[in-house]
Amino acid sequence: SLTLGIVGLPNVGKSTLFNALTKNDVLAANYPFATIEPNVGVVGVPDERLGALAKIFDSQKIVPAAVSFVDIAGLVRGASTGQGRGNAFLANIREASAICQVIRAFSDPNVVHVDGKVSPADDMETINTELILADLQTLEKAIPRLEKEARMKKDRVAVLEAARAASSLLNEGTTLYAGASGAGIDVALLRELSLLTTKPFLYVFNVDEDELGNEAFLDELRALVAPAEAVFLDAKIESELIDLPEDEARELLESVGQNEPGLNQLIRVGFRTLGLQTYLTAGPKEARAWTIPIGATAPEAAGVIHSDFQRGFIKAEVVSFDDLVDAGSMQEARSRGRVRMEGKDYVMHDGDVVEFRFNV
Numbered sequence: 001s002l003t004l005g006i007v008g009l010p011n012v013g014k015s016t017l018f019n020a021l022t023k024n025d026v027l028a029a030n031y032p033f034a035t036i037e038p039n040v041g042v043v044g045v046p047d048e049r050l051g052a053l054a055k056i057f058d059s060q061k062i063v064p065a066a067v068s069f070v071d072i073a074g075l076v077r078g079a080s081t082g083q084g085r086g087n088a089f090l091a092n093i094r095e096a097s098a099i100c101q102v103i104r105a106f107s108d109p110n111v112v113h114v115d116g117k118v119s120p121a122d123d124m125e126t127i128n129t130e131l132i133l134a135d136l137q138t139l140e141k142a143i144p145r146l147e148k149e150a151r152m153k154k155d156r157v158a159v160l161e162a163a164r165a166a167s168s169l170l171n172e173g174t175t176l177y178a179g180a181s182g183a184g185i186d187v188a189l190l191r192e193l194s195l196l197t198t199k200p201f202l203y204v205f206n207v208d209e210d211e212l213g214n215e216a217f218l219d220e221l222r223a224l225v226a227p228a229e230a231v232f233l234d235a236k237i238e239s240e241l242i243d244l245p246e247d248e249a250r251e252l253l254e255s256v257g258q259n260e261p262g263l264n265q266l267i268r269v270g271f272r273t274l275g276l277q278t279y280l281t282a283g284p285k286e287a288r289a290w291t292i293p294i295g296a297t298a299p300e301a302a303g304v305i306h307s308d309f310q311r312g313f314i315k316a317e318v319v320s321f322d323d324l325v326d327a328g329s330m331q332e333a334r335s336r337g338r339v340r341m342e343g344k345d346y347v348m349h350d351g352d353v354v355e356f357r358f359n360v
């Protein structure tokens with residue numbers, strides 16, 4: 001399954017955040033494997049739509065989509081040359097589907113910064129430099145081989161050229177995720193090289209609670225990481241929220257001007273960064289979100305429930321979540337003509353409420 005690898009310099013709040021994420025786990029009952037590996041957390045994707053569906057269908061339970069986070073420790077300056085746990089660190093990142101970079105923006109003088117000062121821009125550069133150097137090493141090894149191949153086989157020329165272009169972009173200090181499309185590099189050609197910086201990136205800024213509402217400050221940080229997405233939270237507050245009863249948690253959130261935990265945003269943005277979306281099913285048993293890649297067709301979506309559903313797919317009865325809620329019931333949505341019959345070429349939308357028809 002797809003995972004987000006949490007990386008960052010030491011002492012930026014990674015463990016605090018990871019522990020809060022895993023304690024937040026509303027899925028423990030549904031995903032008993034969630035705690036097998038100490039550094040992997042399977043967490044539920046918060047989705048208010050499921051509660052609304054459960055009301056309409058009088059469902060007994062709610063089953064959210066899930067996403068996995070892996071806490072990847074050991075990033076230090078020089079990791080790309082094997083410093084610290086460098087090689088293990090790089091191997092772990094290679095296995096992750098996307099990179100969730102945690103960056104310190106909180107000021108607490110009691111927490112030592114490895115470089116002696118708090119500078120989000122410098123930290124980001126330190127981390128990205130290690131990833132970029134690792135990719136440059138991979139390319140340096142690959143290019144002579146690709147040159148030989150390109151002389152023998154025409155279809156390898158494009159790969160060689162993409163590798164060379166990637167190498168010059170990385171030499172300018174730009175990750176492939178941020179710069180490849182702008183430089184006209186087709187990263188699909190480079191997939192065979194398992195480069196690190198082609199993975200989708202997401203940045204989490206661990207900020208002081210009184211900066212959470214400081215939009216000018218947050219905008220500066222956003223600009224730093226664009227086009228990647230940024231999430232802002234105070235890891236210390238998040239870890240406090242986890243242990244509070246609901247009403248006290250709400251009070252604490254209000255006191256820092258937030259209407260939901262930063263973890264919820266992180267999970268949702270993480271899910272999106274992985275290129276995933278959900279469709280919904282509901283009945284008396286459960287209201288449930290199912291995970292599909294963005295762009296999945298109706299039969300592919302059916303296959304997530306059961307491979308037989310995909311094989312025997314006939315059609316999908318689809319209503320958008322908003323139309324269903326407006327109508328108040330499936331029956332009313334039908335009589336309003338809001339429920340569509342979709343065939344095998346239908347591309348799913350996030351929040352489609354679906355019932356599949358299939359042959360067994």
Ligand code: GDP
Nearest residue numbers: 010011012013014015016106108111234235236
């Ligand atoms: P890691 O090395 O990146 O995993 O960092 P930790 O989660 O272990 O945090 C390092 C130290 O920073 C611990 O003492 C945390 O309590 C503290 N810390 C983490 N997040 C925050 C924060 O948002 N604000 C403040 N003031 N301290 C934090």
